[in-house]
Amino acid sequence: MSRHENADRNALEARMARLEERLDERLDALMTRLDEVEALVARVERVVNRRAREQQDTLRHLEYEPVAEMVAALQLLPRLGVSTGNTAVGPTGVSTGTTGVSTGGTTPPLPAVGGWAIEPSGLLAVVHAVQTRRPQLVVECGSGTSTVWLGRVLAEQGGRLISLEHDEGWATHARAMLAEHGVAEGVGQTVEIRVVPLVDVDVTWPADSPAEGGALPEVGENAPGDGEAASPAGPPLRWYDPAALGDLTGIDLLLVDGPPKATGPHARYPALPLLADRLAVDAVIFADDVERPDEAATVDAWCAQWPQLRRGTAPSRRMAVLHRQVQQR
Numbered sequence: 001m002s003r004h005e006n007a008d009r010n011a012l013e014a015r016m017a018r019l020e021e022r023l024d025e026r027l028d029a030l031m032t033r034l035d036e037v038e039a040l041v042a043r044v045e046r047v048v049n050r051r052a053r054e055q056q057d058t059l060r061h062l063e064y065e066p067v068a069e070m071v072a073a074l075q076l077l078p079r080l081g082v083s084t085g086n087t088a089v090g091p092t093g094v095s096t097g098t099t100g101v102s103t104g105g106t107t108p109p110l111p112a113v114g115g116w117a118i119e120p121s122g123l124l125a126v127v128h129a130v131q132t133r134r135p136q137l138v139v140e141c142g143s144g145t146s147t148v149w150l151g152r153v154l155a156e157q158g159g160r161l162i163s164l165e166h167d168e169g170w171a172t173h174a175r176a177m178l179a180e181h182g183v184a185e186g187v188g189q190t191v192e193i194r195v196v197p198l199v200d201v202d203v204t205w206p207a208d209s210p211a212e213g214g215a216l217p218e219v220g221e222n223a224p225g226d227g228e229a230a231s232p233a234g235p236p237l238r239w240y241d242p243a244a245l246g247d248l249t250g251i252d253l254l255l256v257d258g259p260p261k262a263t264g265p266h267a268r269y270p271a272l273p274l275l276a277d278r279l280a281v282d283a284v285i286f287a288d289d290v291e292r293p294d295e296a297a298t299v300d301a302w303c304a305q306w307p308q309l310r311r312g313t314a315p316s317r318r319m320a321v322l323h324r325q326v327q328q329r
């Protein structure tokens, strides 16, 4: 072999060695990527399976939910003095004749439950708690239909409802509904709709709370997945301005149905961090919309943080009930 041929051959071999090296590197990168994809597929599979189980659960509920809600509505109406037959009784059981409602035959229909408003089953549970526990102070986060229904019960039996509302326009609408139904509204009245703006509060979402909904991560992204811890605590959350809530002490019943979720993530979580020390020793808390992952995680986070809270029997899959246990001495 000539010197030239030898040099060519060496160059070729060197080039082949470099190519082999690059091929190995590419293969390594490909294998790493494959591992990532496999891990992602496994994670997606877990999330999809969990979602499928949840959907099956939802479908099972849907089969009887409309019936259950109708039964709840039928049980709810007489408690508010609304007739479901020829005669009506007031919430206190006193007959109101054939007028339909205890406050007179011309009283407009009660605002519809469901949709943005609490479902009949949840409202029935809250009304039942109000009628049996006879709370002196009820605080509601988020006004609407529930304000009118609870206002009607409290107007009959005594006690006050302070309803926190961030939306001035919605407060005007809710006040008009209360006026239509003859429920006194204002400071010191049966119901006070307190317009309180949402502000950044000194509360952050707890870092070790479960992530909402098990969001699907991108390849290579270290997003929290099925059963993993959420990212560290985020920025302060927005809630009703605590400066406007200084007088709320001894809350016997707290209904958390606002702010709406569109106002930000974990919108309802600050309720307990900011009101826990304002609750009466035997207070009861109702949290609506817990079929939504964020609201469910909120209730879980409260229970993790306040071990003295005990879950009561949920009236529906949408409403959670928590009892503040009286400390045994």
Ligand SMILES: C[S@@+](CC[C@H](N)C(=O)[O-])C[C@H]1O[C@@H](n2cnc3c(N)ncnc32)[C@H](O)[C@@H]1O
Binding pocket: 116, 117, 118, 141, 142, 143, 144, 145, 146, 147, 164, 165, 166, 167, 170, 257, 258, 259, 260
């Ligand atoms: C879930 S709603 C509260 C509903 C109330 N507790 C009830 O049972 O009717 C939470 C907030 O959504 C807003 N909201 C209530 N009803 C609404 C409606 N029909 N359309 C748009 N916003 C509404 C109000 O600002 C309210 O504070």
